[in-house]
Amino acid sequence: MLVATCIRKGLRLKAHRVVVVREEEDVIVAEIERIKQRRLRCSGCGGEVKHTAGRRPLRRWRDLRLRDRPLVLASQPYRVRCPRCGGRVERVPWAARWARVTTALARAVALLARKLSWAEVAAHFGLDWKTVAAIVREAAVAGLKLRRWRPLHVLGIDEVSRAKGQRYLTLVYDLERGCLVGAGDGRTRETIDAFFRWLGPRRARAIRVVCCDMWDPYVDAVRTHLPQATLVFDRFHLGQHLNRAVDTVRRWAWRQLTGAERPVVKRTRWLWLKNPWNLKPKVVSPDVVKKGIARETSR
Ligand SMILES: [Zn+2]
Secondary structure, three states, X not given: OOHHHHHHHHHOOOOEEEEEEEEEOOEEEEEEEEOOOOOEEEOOOOOEEOEEEEEOOOEEEXXXXXXXXXXXXXXXXXXXXXXXXEEEEEOOOOOOOOOOEOHHHHHHHHHHOOOOOHHHHHHHHOOOHHHHHXXXXXXXXXXXXXXXXXXXXXXXXXXXXXXXXXXXEEEXXXXXXXXXXXXXXXXXXXXXXXXXXXXXXXXXXXXXXXXXXXXXXXXXXXXXXXXXXXXXXXHHHHHHHHXXXXXXXXXXXXXXXXXXXXXXXXXXXXXXXXXXXHOOOOOOOHHHHHHHHHHHHHO
Protein backbone atom coordinates (compact mmCIF):
# COMPACT_ATOMS: atom_id res chain seq x y z
CA MET A 1 0.00 0.00 0.00
CA LEU A 2 1.29 3.43 -0.90
CA VAL A 3 1.87 5.98 1.84
CA ALA A 4 -0.75 8.27 0.25
CA THR A 5 -3.36 5.49 0.35
CA CYS A 6 -2.41 4.69 3.91
CA ILE A 7 -2.97 8.32 4.98
CA ARG A 8 -6.24 8.58 3.04
CA LYS A 9 -7.59 5.46 4.71
CA GLY A 10 -6.37 6.57 8.12
CA LEU A 11 -8.19 9.88 7.75
CA ARG A 12 -11.26 8.14 6.26
CA LEU A 13 -11.40 10.60 3.38
CA LYS A 14 -14.46 10.31 1.12
CA ALA A 15 -14.41 13.45 -1.00
CA HIS A 16 -10.66 14.05 -0.78
CA ARG A 17 -7.49 12.24 -1.70
CA VAL A 18 -3.81 12.59 -0.90
CA VAL A 19 -2.07 13.84 -4.04
CA VAL A 20 1.49 13.91 -2.84
CA VAL A 21 3.52 13.06 0.26
CA ARG A 22 6.81 14.88 0.57
CA GLU A 23 9.54 15.61 3.07
CA GLU A 24 9.95 19.16 4.23
CA GLU A 25 12.71 19.96 6.71
CA ASP A 26 11.81 17.83 9.73
CA VAL A 27 8.18 17.08 8.90
CA ILE A 28 6.29 15.01 6.34
CA VAL A 29 3.70 16.93 4.37
CA ALA A 30 0.67 15.28 2.80
CA GLU A 31 -1.11 17.48 0.27
CA ILE A 32 -4.82 16.87 0.07
CA GLU A 33 -7.12 17.67 -2.83
CA ARG A 34 -10.80 17.27 -3.46
CA ILE A 35 -11.82 14.39 -5.72
CA LYS A 36 -13.57 16.02 -8.65
CA GLN A 37 -17.38 16.09 -8.51
CA ARG A 38 -17.53 14.71 -5.00
CA ARG A 39 -19.86 16.72 -2.78
CA LEU A 40 -18.26 18.87 -0.10
CA ARG A 41 -19.85 19.76 3.22
CA CYS A 42 -20.65 23.13 4.75
CA SER A 43 -18.69 24.12 7.86
CA GLY A 44 -21.77 25.91 9.22
CA CYS A 45 -24.38 23.15 9.22
CA GLY A 46 -22.45 20.10 8.06
CA GLY A 47 -24.85 19.52 5.17
CA GLU A 48 -23.79 18.63 1.63
CA VAL A 49 -23.38 21.50 -0.81
CA LYS A 50 -23.49 21.53 -4.60
CA HIS A 51 -21.74 24.75 -5.48
CA THR A 52 -18.30 26.08 -4.76
CA ALA A 53 -17.07 29.65 -5.10
CA GLY A 54 -13.31 29.78 -5.29
CA ARG A 55 -10.81 28.71 -2.66
CA ARG A 56 -9.24 29.88 0.54
CA PRO A 57 -5.47 30.20 0.99
CA LEU A 58 -3.43 27.08 1.75
CA ARG A 59 -3.84 25.81 5.30
CA ARG A 60 -1.80 23.33 7.32
CA TRP A 61 -2.86 21.03 10.16
CA ARG A 62 -0.53 19.15 12.47
CA ASP A 63 -1.36 15.45 12.60
CA LEU A 64 0.02 12.44 14.51
CA ARG A 65 3.52 11.23 13.83
CA LEU A 66 4.37 9.13 10.84
CA ARG A 67 7.08 6.99 12.41
CA ASP A 68 9.54 9.49 13.91
CA ARG A 69 8.35 12.59 12.13
CA PRO A 70 5.24 14.74 12.53
CA LEU A 71 2.78 14.54 9.68
CA VAL A 72 1.36 17.81 8.39
CA LEU A 73 -1.74 17.96 6.22
CA ALA A 74 -1.88 20.77 3.67
CA SER A 75 -4.96 21.79 1.75
CA GLN A 76 -6.67 24.76 0.17
CA PRO A 77 -10.28 24.62 1.40
CA TYR A 78 -13.07 25.52 -0.99
CA ARG A 79 -15.52 28.29 -0.41
CA VAL A 80 -18.99 26.80 -0.66
CA ARG A 81 -22.46 28.22 -1.19
CA CYS A 82 -24.72 26.57 1.30
CA PRO A 83 -28.51 26.85 0.73
CA ARG A 84 -28.99 27.11 4.50
CA CYS A 85 -25.99 29.17 5.67
CA GLY A 86 -24.98 31.15 2.59
CA GLY A 87 -21.29 31.62 1.80
CA ARG A 88 -19.11 29.40 3.97
CA VAL A 89 -15.92 27.41 3.89
CA GLU A 90 -16.03 23.65 3.31
CA ARG A 91 -15.86 21.44 6.36
CA VAL A 92 -12.69 19.39 6.31
CA PRO A 93 -13.25 15.90 7.69
CA TRP A 94 -9.92 15.70 9.52
CA ALA A 95 -10.16 18.71 11.83
CA ALA A 96 -12.57 20.87 13.81
CA ARG A 97 -13.53 24.23 12.43
CA TRP A 98 -10.84 26.55 13.75
CA ALA A 99 -8.38 23.88 14.82
CA ARG A 100 -4.77 23.93 13.72
CA VAL A 101 -4.31 20.29 14.62
CA THR A 102 -6.25 17.28 13.36
CA THR A 103 -9.01 15.63 15.38
CA ALA A 104 -6.81 12.55 15.80
CA LEU A 105 -3.96 14.58 17.31
CA ALA A 106 -6.31 16.56 19.53
CA ARG A 107 -7.75 13.31 20.86
CA ALA A 108 -4.29 11.89 21.58
CA VAL A 109 -3.21 15.12 23.33
CA ALA A 110 -6.35 15.26 25.47
CA LEU A 111 -5.94 11.62 26.46
CA LEU A 112 -2.29 11.98 27.47
CA ALA A 113 -2.98 15.25 29.31
CA ARG A 114 -5.05 13.24 31.79
CA LYS A 115 -1.88 11.46 32.90
CA LEU A 116 0.94 13.93 32.27
CA SER A 117 1.45 17.63 32.81
CA TRP A 118 0.70 19.95 29.91
CA ALA A 119 4.39 20.75 29.53
CA GLU A 120 5.23 17.03 29.25
CA VAL A 121 2.46 16.46 26.70
CA ALA A 122 3.68 19.46 24.69
CA ALA A 123 7.22 18.07 24.66
CA HIS A 124 5.99 14.60 23.65
CA PHE A 125 4.09 15.82 20.61
CA GLY A 126 6.45 18.68 19.74
CA LEU A 127 3.71 21.26 20.28
CA ASP A 128 3.89 24.44 22.27
CA TRP A 129 2.32 24.66 25.70
CA LYS A 130 -0.48 27.00 24.61
CA THR A 131 -1.64 24.64 21.88
CA VAL A 132 -1.93 21.84 24.43
CA ALA A 133 -3.85 24.13 26.80
CA ALA A 134 -6.26 25.10 24.00
CA ILE A 135 -6.82 21.44 23.02
CA VAL A 136 -7.50 20.41 26.62
CA ARG A 137 -9.94 23.30 27.08
CA GLU A 138 -11.79 22.33 23.87
CA ALA A 139 -11.94 18.70 24.96
CA ALA A 140 -13.31 19.66 28.37
CA VAL A 141 -16.02 21.84 26.81
CA ALA A 142 -16.96 19.08 24.36
CA GLY A 143 -17.00 16.53 27.19
CA LEU A 144 -19.29 18.68 29.33
CA LYS A 145 -21.72 19.12 26.40
CA LEU A 146 -21.89 15.38 25.82
CA ARG A 147 -22.38 14.49 29.44
CA ARG A 148 -25.89 13.52 30.35
CA TRP A 149 -27.16 15.17 33.49
CA ARG A 150 -27.68 12.70 36.29
CA PRO A 151 -29.36 13.74 39.53
CA LEU A 152 -27.05 15.01 42.24
CA HIS A 153 -27.58 13.50 45.67
CA VAL A 154 -24.33 14.04 47.53
CA LEU A 155 -22.50 17.29 46.97
CA GLY A 156 -18.96 18.14 48.00
CA ILE A 157 -17.72 21.73 48.17
CA ASP A 158 -14.02 22.35 48.51
CA GLU A 159 -11.59 25.17 48.02
CA VAL A 160 -8.15 25.00 46.47
CA SER A 161 -5.62 27.76 46.68
CA ARG A 162 -3.41 28.85 43.87
CA ALA A 163 -0.40 31.16 43.88
CA LYS A 164 0.49 30.34 47.50
CA GLY A 165 -2.90 31.10 48.95
CA GLN A 166 -3.29 34.40 47.16
CA ARG A 167 -6.07 33.14 44.91
CA TYR A 168 -8.79 30.62 45.61
CA LEU A 169 -10.94 28.35 43.50
CA THR A 170 -14.16 26.77 44.67
CA LEU A 171 -14.73 23.25 43.36
CA VAL A 172 -18.03 21.42 43.53
CA TYR A 173 -18.09 17.63 43.29
CA ASP A 174 -20.65 14.92 42.83
CA LEU A 175 -19.37 12.69 45.64
CA GLU A 176 -21.48 9.70 44.62
CA ARG A 177 -19.78 9.45 41.26
CA GLY A 178 -16.58 11.23 42.15
CA CYS A 179 -16.65 13.82 39.41
CA LEU A 180 -16.40 17.57 39.18
CA VAL A 181 -19.68 19.38 38.48
CA GLY A 182 -18.70 22.99 38.93
CA ALA A 183 -15.83 25.40 39.51
CA GLY A 184 -15.59 29.10 40.20
CA ASP A 185 -13.04 31.78 41.04
CA GLY A 186 -12.75 32.81 44.67
CA ARG A 187 -14.33 31.30 47.76
CA THR A 188 -16.95 33.93 48.48
CA ARG A 189 -20.68 33.67 48.89
CA GLU A 190 -21.01 34.99 45.33
CA THR A 191 -18.91 32.12 43.94
CA ILE A 192 -21.10 29.48 45.51
CA ASP A 193 -24.31 31.41 44.74
CA ALA A 194 -23.32 31.41 41.06
CA PHE A 195 -23.12 27.61 41.16
CA PHE A 196 -26.57 27.29 42.73
CA ARG A 197 -28.02 29.76 40.21
CA TRP A 198 -26.66 27.57 37.42
CA LEU A 199 -27.95 24.41 39.11
CA GLY A 200 -31.45 25.83 39.58
CA PRO A 201 -33.92 25.05 42.36
CA ARG A 202 -35.40 21.98 40.67
CA ARG A 203 -32.08 20.10 40.48
CA ALA A 204 -31.04 21.42 43.91
CA ARG A 205 -34.04 19.71 45.53
CA ALA A 206 -32.56 16.25 44.85
CA ILE A 207 -29.48 16.99 47.00
CA ARG A 208 -29.62 15.14 50.32
CA VAL A 209 -26.14 15.57 51.77
CA VAL A 210 -23.54 18.32 51.46
CA CYS A 211 -19.99 17.84 52.63
CA CYS A 212 -17.97 21.01 52.95
CA ASP A 213 -15.41 22.96 54.86
CA MET A 214 -16.62 24.98 57.86
CA TRP A 215 -16.31 28.14 55.86
CA ASP A 216 -19.14 30.55 56.64
CA PRO A 217 -19.99 31.62 53.07
CA TYR A 218 -20.35 27.96 52.04
CA VAL A 219 -22.36 27.04 55.10
CA ASP A 220 -24.70 30.03 54.68
CA ALA A 221 -25.18 29.34 50.99
CA VAL A 222 -26.00 25.66 51.61
CA ARG A 223 -28.51 26.59 54.34
CA THR A 224 -30.18 29.09 51.99
CA HIS A 225 -30.26 27.08 48.78
CA LEU A 226 -30.54 23.56 50.17
CA PRO A 227 -32.63 23.77 53.33
CA GLN A 228 -33.50 20.06 53.03
CA ALA A 229 -29.87 18.86 52.90
CA THR A 230 -27.82 17.54 55.80
CA LEU A 231 -24.53 19.37 56.26
CA VAL A 232 -21.49 17.23 56.95
CA PHE A 233 -18.10 18.63 57.86
CA ASP A 234 -15.31 16.39 56.76
CA ARG A 235 -12.81 14.98 59.23
CA PHE A 236 -9.80 16.78 57.85
CA HIS A 237 -11.34 20.22 58.09
CA LEU A 238 -13.02 19.45 61.39
CA GLY A 239 -9.63 18.42 62.78
CA GLN A 240 -8.12 21.66 61.53
CA HIS A 241 -10.76 23.70 63.32
CA LEU A 242 -10.40 21.77 66.56
CA ASN A 243 -6.64 22.21 66.53
CA ARG A 244 -7.06 25.90 65.97
CA ALA A 245 -9.50 26.07 68.90
CA VAL A 246 -7.08 24.21 71.18
CA ASP A 247 -4.29 26.58 70.21
CA THR A 248 -6.43 29.60 70.93
CA VAL A 249 -7.26 28.29 74.41
CA ARG A 250 -3.62 27.41 75.03
CA ARG A 251 -2.45 30.85 73.99
CA TRP A 252 -5.08 32.43 76.19
CA ALA A 253 -3.95 30.28 79.13
CA TRP A 254 -0.32 31.17 78.44
CA ARG A 255 -1.09 34.85 78.71
CA GLN A 256 -2.73 34.30 82.11
CA LEU A 257 0.30 32.60 83.62
CA THR A 258 3.19 34.17 85.46
CA GLY A 259 6.75 33.63 84.30
CA ALA A 260 7.39 30.87 86.84
CA GLU A 261 4.37 28.87 85.77
CA ARG A 262 4.98 29.06 82.03
CA PRO A 263 7.57 26.23 81.72
CA VAL A 264 4.92 23.80 83.04
CA VAL A 265 2.58 24.58 80.15
CA LYS A 266 5.31 24.54 77.53
CA ARG A 267 5.08 21.69 74.99
CA THR A 268 1.77 20.48 76.35
CA ARG A 269 -0.12 20.68 73.08
CA TRP A 270 -0.98 16.96 73.11
CA LEU A 271 -1.91 17.09 76.74
CA TRP A 272 -4.69 19.51 75.97
CA LEU A 273 -6.16 17.06 73.50
CA LYS A 274 -6.34 14.24 76.02
CA ASN A 275 -9.27 13.40 78.21
CA PRO A 276 -8.44 14.31 81.82
CA TRP A 277 -9.17 10.74 83.04
CA ASN A 278 -6.57 9.35 80.63
CA LEU A 279 -3.77 11.44 82.04
CA LYS A 280 -1.07 9.77 84.07
CA PRO A 281 -0.43 11.24 87.54
CA LYS A 282 3.15 12.34 86.81
CA VAL A 283 2.11 14.75 84.11
CA VAL A 284 0.35 17.91 85.12
CA SER A 285 -3.25 17.72 84.08
CA PRO A 286 -4.87 20.68 82.33
CA ASP A 287 -7.14 20.89 85.38
CA VAL A 288 -4.18 21.80 87.56
CA VAL A 289 -3.20 24.47 85.09
CA LYS A 290 -6.75 25.70 84.91
CA LYS A 291 -6.95 25.84 88.68
CA GLY A 292 -3.72 27.78 88.66
CA ILE A 293 -5.17 30.20 86.16
CA ALA A 294 -8.32 30.53 88.24
CA ARG A 295 -6.24 31.32 91.27
CA GLU A 296 -4.20 33.82 89.32
CA THR A 297 -7.18 35.59 87.86
CA SER A 298 -9.11 35.68 91.15
CA ARG A 299 -6.30 37.51 92.81
ZN1 LIG B 1 -24.60 25.26 5.85
